[in-house]
Amino acid sequence: MASLALELHGISKAFGNNLAVDTVDFTLERGEIHALLGENGAGKSTLMNLIYGLYQPDAGEMLIDGKSRIVDSPKTAIDLGLGMVHQHFMLVPSLSVAENISLYAGRGKFRFRRTEAEENVQQLSTRYGLSISPQVQVGQLSVGLQQRVEILKALSAEARILILDEPTAVLSPQEITELFTILRRLKSDGHAIVFISHKLKEAMEISDRITVLRRGKRVGTTAVDDTSPTHLAQQMVGHQLPEIQRSEQTPGDPILEIRNLIAIDHDGRRIVDGTSFDVRAGEIVGIAGIDGNGQIELVETIVGLHRAQSGTVRFNGRAITNLPTSKSRQLGYGYIPEDRQTEGLILSFTIAENLVLNVHRLKGYRSKLLKGWAAFLDLKRIDADSAELIQRYDVRTTHTHAPARSLSGGNQQKVVIARELSQEPQLLLAVNPTRGLDIGAADYTHQQFLEQRRKQRAILLISTELDEVLALSDRIFVMYRGRLTEATAFRDDLSKIGLLMTGNWQNEW
Numbered sequence: 001m002a003s004l005a006l007e008l009h010g011i012s013k014a015f016g017n018n019l020a021v022d023t024v025d026f027t028l029e030r031g032e033i034h035a036l037l038g039e040n041g042a043g044k045s046t047l048m049n050l051i052y053g054l055y056q057p058d059a060g061e062m063l064i065d066g067k068s069r070i071v072d073s074p075k076t077a078i079d080l081g082l083g084m085v086h087q088h089f090m091l092v093p094s095l096s097v098a099e100n101i102s103l104y105a106g107r108g109k110f111r112f113r114r115t116e117a118e119e120n121v122q123q124l125s126t127r128y129g130l131s132i133s134p135q136v137q138v139g140q141l142s143v144g145l146q147q148r149v150e151i152l153k154a155l156s157a158e159a160r161i162l163i164l165d166e167p168t169a170v171l172s173p174q175e176i177t178e179l180f181t182i183l184r185r186l187k188s189d190g191h192a193i194v195f196i197s198h199k200l201k202e203a204m205e206i207s208d209r210i211t212v213l214r215r216g217k218r219v220g221t222t223a224v225d226d227t228s229p230t231h232l233a234q235q236m237v238g239h240q241l242p243e244i245q246r247s248e249q250t251p252g253d254p255i256l257e258i259r260n261l262i263a264i265d266h267d268g269r270r271i272v273d274g275t276s277f278d279v280r281a282g283e284i285v286g287i288a289g290i291d292g293n294g295q296i297e298l299v300e301t302i303v304g305l306h307r308a309q310s311g312t313v314r315f316n317g318r319a320i321t322n323l324p325t326s327k328s329r330q331l332g333y334g335y336i337p338e339d340r341q342t343e344g345l346i347l348s349f350t351i352a353e354n355l356v357l358n359v360h361r362l363k364g365y366r367s368k369l370l371k372g373w374a375a376f377l378d379l380k381r382i383d384a385d386s387a388e389l390i391q392r393y394d395v396r397t398t399h400t401h402a403p404a405r406s407l408s409g410g411n412q413q414k415v416v417i418a419r420e421l422s423q424e425p426q427l428l429l430a431v432n433p434t435r436g437l438d439i440g441a442a443d444y445t446h447q448q449f450l451e452q453r454r455k456q457r458a459i460l461l462i463s464t465e466l467d468e469v470l471a472l473s474d475r476i477f478v479m480y481r482g483r484l485t486e487a488t489a490f491r492d493d494l495s496k497i498g499l500l501m502t503g504n505w506q507n508e509w
């Protein structure tokens, strides 16, 4: 039998009266990739944070390499050979790759020796086949490359047990393939890896065994050959999910009109390159594409966060090109931004406050006693409405006044979705709306989008999840290097869409 790298016996952890991890047993073998699945708030990150010494368990025992250990801090964890890549990155954007890695690995050393650090990163990068330039500033890297830095960081301290908390949530399909190659290499090298994901197919592809958590408890552990996506889904949510049914429907007038839009990135390139399209009432328009092809800049140009060099954006017939976001948002569109933590929420604010961010002016939350004083809000109504939204969107929390920071990643995303959809906006701009959501919550969100469509609302859906775009959209576009190509006719021909996404279609057709 392969030797056990990690054993957990009866581990529990409560936050107040919320039992986040409930007497969990778990084993991890050397040379094993073990997937950990479960709904948003099931306790996956908490369990991993307990192993990594970020939290202390209330009960239970942990063995590392057969020895009972108390991991009282991440420093102890690192010394015991553990490395963790967190759900939300922990890199310093203004520092270089080498600086970030030495900050972590060079704990206790007083001087930073640049050449040495850079050589060190170079060696690591060659050794593990994770190519990266040590000098480049982390903030300049794509998320895929930042992910690579996180993994190198963990490996730099000789980690033999690696915990990867939703590493693929922000990666493109190609980057996922590359990551899997790296993980397989690490595995054959004897590393033990825990892999968290919401994508069942992916978990089945990469792992040897799968453990499912449900509301803090371990539901089961199975060898990957003995289970199926349907069975896993059943274990995670306890019931089958409905299929997406998109009925035929005639669209109405254009709500969003984009004409010859051009926007430039910081290197002076046309990141949005002469784009024109409409989104009509009662229609979902989907834009597929690999991250970094201008989709984000397109939306940011529409909402006024990125400058349009030329062209026009019209919302309900009114030109809003280069109108500041604070002004344009008052016109009443919804916006689910790319990054829930930096753009979607204020993490230190309560869940209730986050649920009315930006919308408080629209929804008449001003106190009746003091009409006209925007600073005085009708707190009772805010509380009542938030409680309802929390229930409807199944945000897993113990109370509405907890800070948004205390929510699990997926539950933070639900708050953003609940807020933006609750206004039933005439136009919704959604960027990767289901990123980090479990299958049940993603399905609920999809059903809500279709409900808005039935109510003749317009939705622009931008997503790197091709399945999501194909299932929901009336019209499909692919964005590649700033240019949009309509691909509705190829809905059933994934290979053609794939060629469009990688820019290879001119050569092939």
Ligand SMILES: Nc1ncnc2c1ncn2[C@@H]1O[C@H](COP(=O)(O)OP(=O)(O)OP(=O)(O)O)[C@@H](O)[C@H]1O
Binding pocket: 015, 018, 020, 038, 039, 040, 041, 042, 043, 044, 045, 046, 047, 087, 396, 397, 406, 407, 408, 409, 410, 411, 436, 438
């Ligand atoms: N620091 C904290 N303070 C209070 N409650 C917390 C804290 N961290 C986590 N929780 C709670 O513990 C529970 C489990 O959260 P956890 O982050 O482990 O879920 P998860 O399975 O990783 O979910 P996701 O898929 O959304 O990332 C949730 O109810 C969450 O609100």
Ligand SMILES: [Mg+2]
Binding pocket: 044, 045, 046, 087, 165, 408, 409, 410
């Ligand atoms: Mg988590």
